[in-house]
Structures are given as C-alpha cells and as structure tokens.
Amino acid sequence: MMPLRFIFLFLSISFSAAAQKDYKVWLQYDRITNTTIASEYKNNIKGIVCLGNSQTSQIALKELENAIVNMLGNKPIFKSEINGENNLIIGSQSSLNPDFKNILKDDFEKINNEGFIIKSIHFKNKKQLIITGKNDIAVLYGVFNFLRLMQTTTSIQNLNIADSPKINFRLLNHWDNLDRTVERGYAGFSLWNWQKLPEFIDQRYIDYARANASIGINGTVLTNVNANALILTPQYLEKVEALAGVFRPYGIKVYLTARFSAPIEIGNLKTADPKDPEVINWWKNKAAEIYKRIPDFGGFLVKANSEGQPGPQNYGRDHVDGANMLADAVAHFGGIIMWRAFVYSEHDANDRAKQAYAEFQPYDGKFKENVIVQVKNGPIDFQPREPFHPLFGAMQKTPLMMEFQITQEYLGFSTHLVFLPQLFQEVLESDTYQKGKGSTVAKVIDGTLYPNKLTGITGVSNIGNDLNWTGHPFAQANWYGFGRLAWNPYLDSQTIADEWLRCTFSNEENFIKPVKNMMIESREAVVNYMTPLGLHHIMDTGHHYGPGPWVSNLSRPEWNPTYYHKADKNGIGFDRSKSGTNAVSQYAPEVGKLFDNLQTCPEKDLLWFHHVSWDYKLKNGQTLWNGIALRYQEGVNQVTAMRDIWKKTEKYIDSERFREVEMLLEIQQKEAKWWRDACLLYFQQFSEKELPAGVEKPTQTLDYFKSLKFPFAPGN
Numbered sequence: 019m020m021p022l023r024f025i026f027l028f029l030s031i032s033f034s035a036a037a038q039k040d041y042k043v044w045l046q047y048d049r050i051t052n053t054t055i056a057s058e059y060k061n062n063i064k065g066i067v068c069l070g071n072s073q074t075s076q077i078a079l080k081e082l083e084n085a086i087v088n089m090l091g092n093k094p095i096f097k098s099e100i101n102g103e104n105n106l107i108i109g110s111q112s113s114l115n116p117d118f119k120n121i122l123k124d125d126f127e128k129i130n131n132e133g134f135i136i137k138s139i140h141f142k143n144k145k146q147l148i149i150t151g152k153n154d155i156a157v158l159y160g161v162f163n164f165l166r167l168m169q170t171t172t173s174i175q176n177l178n179i180a181d182s183p184k185i186n187f188r189l190l191n192h193w194d195n196l197d198r199t200v201e202r203g204y205a206g207f208s209l210w211n212w213q214k215l216p217e218f219i220d221q222r223y224i225d226y227a228r229a230n231a232s233i234g235i236n237g238t239v240l241t242n243v244n245a246n247a248l249i250l251t252p253q254y255l256e257k258v259e260a261l262a263g264v265f266r267p268y269g270i271k272v273y274l275t276a277r278f279s280a281p282i283e284i285g286n287l288k289t290a291d292p293k294d295p296e297v298i299n300w301w302k303n304k305a306a307e308i309y310k311r312i313p314d315f316g317g318f319l320v321k322a323n324s325e326g327q328p329g330p331q332n333y334g335r336d337h338v339d340g341a342n343m344l345a346d347a348v349a350h351f352g353g354i355i356m357w358r359a360f361v362y363s364e365h366d367a368n369d370r371a372k373q374a375y376a377e378f379q380p381y382d383g384k385f386k387e388n389v390i391v392q393v394k395n396g397p398i399d400f401q402p403r404e405p406f407h408p409l410f411g412a413m414q415k416t417p418l419m420m421e422f423q424i425t426q427e428y429l430g431f432s433t434h435l436v437f438l439p440q441l442f443q444e445v446l447e448s449d450t451y452q453k454g455k456g457s458t459v460a461k462v463i464d465g466t467l468y469p470n471k472l473t474g475i476t477g478v479s480n481i482g483n484d485l486n487w488t489g490h491p492f493a494q495a496n497w498y499g500f501g502r503l504a505w506n507p508y509l510d511s512q513t514i515a516d517e518w519l520r521c522t523f524s525n526e527e528n529f530i531k532p533v534k535n536m537m538i539e540s541r542e543a544v545v546n547y548m549t550p551l552g553l554h555h556i557m558d559t560g561h562h563y564g565p566g567p568w569v570s571n572l573s574r575p576e577w578n579p580t581y582y583h584k585a586d587k588n589g590i591g592f593d594r595s596k597s598g599t600n601a602v603s604q605y606a607p608e609v610g611k612l613f614d615n616l617q618t619c620p621e622k623d624l625l626w627f628h629h630v631s632w633d634y635k636l637k638n639g640q641t642l643w644n645g646i647a648l649r650y651q652e653g654v655n656q657v658t659a660m661r662d663i664w665k666k667t668e669k670y671i672d673s674e675r676f677r678e679v680e681m682l683l684e685i686q687q688k689e690a691k692w693w694r695d696a697c698l699l700y701f702q703q704f705s706e707k708e709l710p711a712g713v714e715k716p717t718q719t720l721d722y723f724k725s726l727k728f729p730f731a732p733g734n
C-alpha cells in the first residue's frame with residue numbers, strides 16, 4: 019500500500035496541475051497536435067524581432083516566447099535585427115523602418131490608436147510577418163490576437179488584418195469592498211489585498227492584467243459602487259498607486275468609486291453639497307492629489323441617490339449638479355466621470371422600470387463633456403432576460419455607457435453554467451428605432467448613431483480569488499466574452515464561444531460542436547427554469563439565490579417579487595402597456611407599439627409588459643398556464659441535455675476540469691428542478707389548474723420550499 023505521505027504528495031501534485039489549468043484561463047497555449055498547422059507555424063516564424071524596448075514591448079515578447087514554446091515545443095530564435103525571411107516582427111509604427119512604414123501606410127489609416135495590424139508582407143523578395151500599431155499597447159493587443167489565431171489553429175500563411183476597438187472605454191467594475199468581501203461576488207474574496215499593498219505585489223495582479231489585455235479591457239474600477247470614502251485617503255491611494263503601476267504596461271487604467279459624502283467623512287466638511295465652494299475645492303484638491311500619484315488615473319464611477327447612497331439630492335441638487343461638479347475636478351487631468359442611472363425610489367409610486375428614464379431623460383445634453391451616463395442593460399436589474407433599457411433610445415446629446423453584469427447575481431451565481439454573451443448580444447442587437455430602423459443599442463453606445471466623444475461599456479466583474487478566478491470554469495467564458503464584445507459589439511456569441519473553447523480546452527471538433535451548442539443553449543435554459551415568458555425578479559430576497567415568488571413582506575414594495583409578477587386569480591404579469599403603467603411610452607413609437615400590443619409583443623417579453631389571463635392562448639395554441647409550466651419543464655430538460663453533452667467530453671479534456679463542470683451541472687439540474695417546482699406550486703394557487711402532461715410532479719410541498727433559508731448565501 020502507498021504510504022500516507024505519498025498519497026498526500028500525489029494528491030497535492032495533481033491538485034496543483036488542475037489548479038494551474040483553471041488558473042490559466044483562455045491562455046492555455048496547449049501543444050498544437052495538428053502537425054500540418056504546426057509546421058506551417060514553424061515555417062512562418064523562423065525568428066522573432068522585437069523593435070521596441072518599453073516594458074509593454076517586453077511583456078509582448080515574453081508572451082510570444084512562452085506561448086510559442088508551449089504551442090510548438092521549441093524556443094523561437096530571437097533576433098536583434100531583421101535578416102533572412104519569415105521573421106515575425108513586432109513593433110509600433112514609430113519603431114518601423116521607413117520602407118515598412120510605407121508598405122503599411124494604408125493599413126495605418128484604417129486603425130485607431132488602440133488598433134493593430136497583423137500582416138504578411140514581401141520586402142526585397144523576402145516574406146515577413148508584422149504585428150504593429152500606433153503604440154506599444156496596440157502592438158500588445160496585436161500579439162494577443164495573433165496568439166489567438168494560433169490557439170485556434172488558424173492559418174497564418176497570408177494574414178492581412180487591421181482591427182480596432184469600436185468602443186473607447188472597456189472596463190470592468192469590481193464591486194469589491196475594502197475588507198475583501200465582494201458584493202454579488204461568488205468566486206471567493208477580492209483579488210485586491212489591501213492589507214499587504216503597496217509593497218506586496220501578488221502575481222495574480224499581473225495575471226489579471228495579462229488576461230484583461232488579451233481581450234482588450236483597458237480600465238478597471240477597483241471598488242464597489244456602494245463606496246467607502248476611505249479609498250480616497252492617502253493610506254489607500256498609495257495602494258491604488260501600486261496597482262496602477264502593475265496594470266499600466268498592460269494598457270489598463272485604474273478608476274475608483276467616489277462616495278458622494280466623502281468631503282464630510284474624510285474631509286471634515288459640514289456638507290457635500292456640490293454647489294458649496296468648499297466642497298468643490300475639496301474634490302479639486304482630491305483629484306490633484308490622486309493625479310499626482312497616478313498621472314493616468316481614469317476617473318470616478320458614482321452611484322448617487324440610489325439604494326440609500328448619498329448624492330446631490332441630499333442637498334436639493336440634481337444628478338447634473340453632482341456629475342458636473344466632479345467632472346470639473348478631473349477634467350483638467352483628462353479624467354472622466356461615469357455617473358450611474360441606476361435609480362429608483364421607495365417614495366416614487368411609479369413603476370420601478372420607468373423611474374431611471376423619468377429622472378435622467380430630461381437631463382439629456384446637460385452633462386459636461388467628460389461625463390458618461392452608465393446605464394444597466396435593462397430597466398430593472400440584470401435579470402435573466404429584460405427588454406433593453408429605454409434610455410438607450412432616448413439620449414441624443416449624452417454619451418451612454420452600457421453596464422452589463424458578468425457576475426451572475428440573478429442567474430445562479432457561480433454554480434450555474436450560463437453563457438452570457440448570448441444575453442449581451444441580444445441587448446446589443448435590440449433596435450431602439452431612435453433614428454429609424456437599424457438603430458441598435460450597439461450603434462448607440464459605440465457612437466455610430468450619435469458621434470459622442472466618449473464611448474463606453476462595462477461589466478460587473480465575476481472575478482475573485484478562487485483558484486480558477488470565476489468560481490465556475492465556464493464563467494471564465496463570460497469574462498472573456500464580455501471583453502470580446504467590448505472590443506467589437508457586433509461579434510456573434512457563437513464565434514466567441516468557439517474561440518473560447520478552443521483557447522481554453524481543445525480544438526477537437528467532436529468536443530467543440532456539442533459543447534458550443536450547450537453554451538449557446540444555456541442562456542435560454544436559465545430563462546426557462548427561472549423566469550420564462552417575461553417573468554422577472556422573483557428570486558428569493560436579499561441574496562437572490564433560488565426562487566422566492568411568494569416574498570411580499572419587504573419594506574420597499576419594489577423589492578418584493580410579488581410586485582413584479584402580480585399573479586392573481588385572473589392571470590399573471592406586469593401591465594406596462596398603455597392601459598397599465600405605460601412604460602411602453604418610454605420607447606420609440608415603433609418599439610412601444612410593438613410591446614404594447616398583445617399580438618405583436620414578443621412572447622419572450624410577454625409578462626414583462628402584460629398582465630394576461632391564465633387561459634390566454636399562446637402562439638403555439640397552449641394556454642398561458644400550460645405554456646408557463648411547460649417552459650419550466652423545458653428549462654430542466656435543457657439542463658439535463660447539457661449534462662448528457664458534458665458526460666461525453668471526458669476523453670477530450672483534463673479530468674479535473676471535466677469533473678468540476680460535471681459536479682456543477684449536477685447542482686444546476688437539481689436547482690433547475692427546485693425553481694420549476696417552487697414556482698409552479700406557488701403560481702398554481704392562483705391558476706387553480708392541473709399541471710399539463712409532460713411536466714413532472716413536484717416532490718416537495720410549497721411550504722417546504724418557502725421554509726428554505728440561506729442566511730449565509732455568498733455575495734450578500
């Protein structure tokens with residue numbers, strides 16, 4: 019028998035190998051097993067010439083070396099000058115010799131400051147491959163894109179790529195607290211070890227920056243929107259400065275959340291009134307202090323007068339006063355203010371879905387030019403499905419920043435496999451009709467429709483200090499996919515899934531095809547087993563884990579699930595049509611009309627906009643009650659199918675990640691059934707109808723489901 023200590027040793031070795039795979043996210047750089055393509059790569063990369071010598075150039079070079087050694091099995095030859103042929107040449111525009119500059123003249127015209135060129139050229143009868151851009155960060159983006167081509171076994175024989183990000187500010191928002199808890203974080207604690215900063219630089223900061231640079235993320239808000247003013251004190255700014263130093267060579271700027279009452283809390287002022295000269299001055303000085311430490315500091319993100327956070331309204335001022343005051347403080351240094359439009363009030367009896375629009379739309383054109391208004395994708399709150407936020411079709415003179423949530427607050431935490439790019443794409447493709455047909459949300463935020471100076475997109479991060487960063491191995495795909503869509507909001511989620519799978523797991527077609535289908539299907543599955551046909555916000559209260567459609571005892575009406583589904587004997591759904599709250603009027607007439615009319619309202623949004631009788635006939639002829647029940651069942655069936663697909667992948671990937679996902683899918687299936695049974699038993703009290711054939715009978719009672727409590731659910 020193996021002695022115990024050897025067993026431990028063995029376990030820890032295999033554990034760390036697994037952890038390393040998980041840890042490496044999509045930058046696995048696995049050996050290329052296709053010998054034809056491997057020899058093509060070898061022939062085309064005879065030598066590597068790096069023309070730059072900045073820290074960023076060195077990072078790019080090291081990445082290439084590491085990747086190529088791993089993928090091709092031999093160390094590339096590094097040359098200090100271009101001789102011979104089939105060299106891979108990397109360097110920014112200014113480092114190129116005049117001949118190359120000339121050859122690439124037209125290509126440089128096509129790219130913006132962050133864009134890159136990857137091109138095979140012939141010079142003096144010699145073939146070379148060049149990766150370039152207008153500066154070293156752009157070159158780094160080019161290198162990562164080139165490596166992605168190799169990871170996905172794409173031919174590099176004759177490349178001719180010129181690609182630029184379509185959106186300027188591509189950020190992550192970390193809802194990280196200074197005590198390292200993460201609001202709505204399901205992947206462990208915060209990465210930022212404030213206690214040991216600034217001296218101790220965790221390798222994770224570097225790998226975080228690498229991963230982000232590889233997908234083009236160029237900014238990170240380090241702190242929670244429910245902000246703590248202490249982050250703005252010298253003690254913490256020193257730590258922020260250290261992080262900024264790590265991220266800078268990767269092209270990532272740091273941003274902080276600004277607590278509006280900071281002048282009182284850490285500045286000893288009596289007020290935080292944005293019109294008070296002392297307050298104005300305090301923020302000016304604070305900005306100067308920050309920029310002295312961090313010259314490229316990005317700016318502030320502000321959640322004001324929302325869910326109890328302080329803001330200008332505490333002093334009888336409005337959002338414009340607050341945002342513009344802060345904008346003035348950072349303008350001189352090139353900083354921006356991201357002012358959130360996530361507002362709703364318990365004193366406002368109006369439909370919550372209407373409140374942000376009602377408050378912000380009249381401010382169109384009133385913000386300073388370095389303010390961007392950050393709007394969540396939907397009018398309520400990061401639900402499995404929402405129609406797009408009406409503000410996206412209603413601000414012509416105000417740049418709008420898209421806020422997606424990558425962390426799965428309402429979509430099964432880091433336990434459920436849900437491929438979010440499907441959701442993101444659906445929102446980005448939605449037509450606002452603001453300037454007629456084709457005025458998609460993507461065109462609003464990337465400045466195509468209204469050429470705003472600032473264009474931005476952000477994702478509430480799902481990253482924590484779990485070994486695999488995101489809790490679920492497939493949640494890495496949501497981080498990756500967000501970054502890819504931030505770079506190009508017109509990318510297709512199929513393409514993203516394909517790339518991610520190849521880079522993360524395997525190029526084996528028999529693996530890719532079914533697993534890609536599974537990912538694509540996963541979003542509709544979660545909608546079906548949680549909130550089909552336009553239902554929303556019926557998660558259990560506070561932590562949002564599991565179903566809680568019965569909850570109706572919270573002090574604020576709009577925090578209660580019953581507020582959203584309005585189930586009664588007559589039917590179910592929130593009437594936001596003209597005869598209801600008229601939320602449809604906040605959309606362009608073409609869109610509003612579509613939602614308003616029961617005949618044309620897409621069924622996926624039916625109960626978002628209409629209160630419909632249990633006997634209402636759906637397009638497929640089923641009654642609404644049967645339709646809902648069958649959708650819940652379908653959601654469960656979809657997860658069962660996901661499990662079946664996954665079971666067949668074992669031979670293609672490492673056993674550790676295989677097993678992790680297998681276990682997680684098992685929980686997901688169990689929880690999908692929980693959702694189905696709890697919701698159907700609850701709604702059945704109102705419909706008073708039998709479950710249709712094909713829907714499994716619940717194995718527990720409604721009282722049982724109601725009795726479940728989760729005082730320690732994470733992220734709350």
Ligand code: BDP
Nearest residue numbers: 201202243244321360399400
């Ligand atoms: C909700 C979260 C809450 C956040 C809030 C926000 O439940 O924790 O603080 O959004 O975005 O989704 O400000």
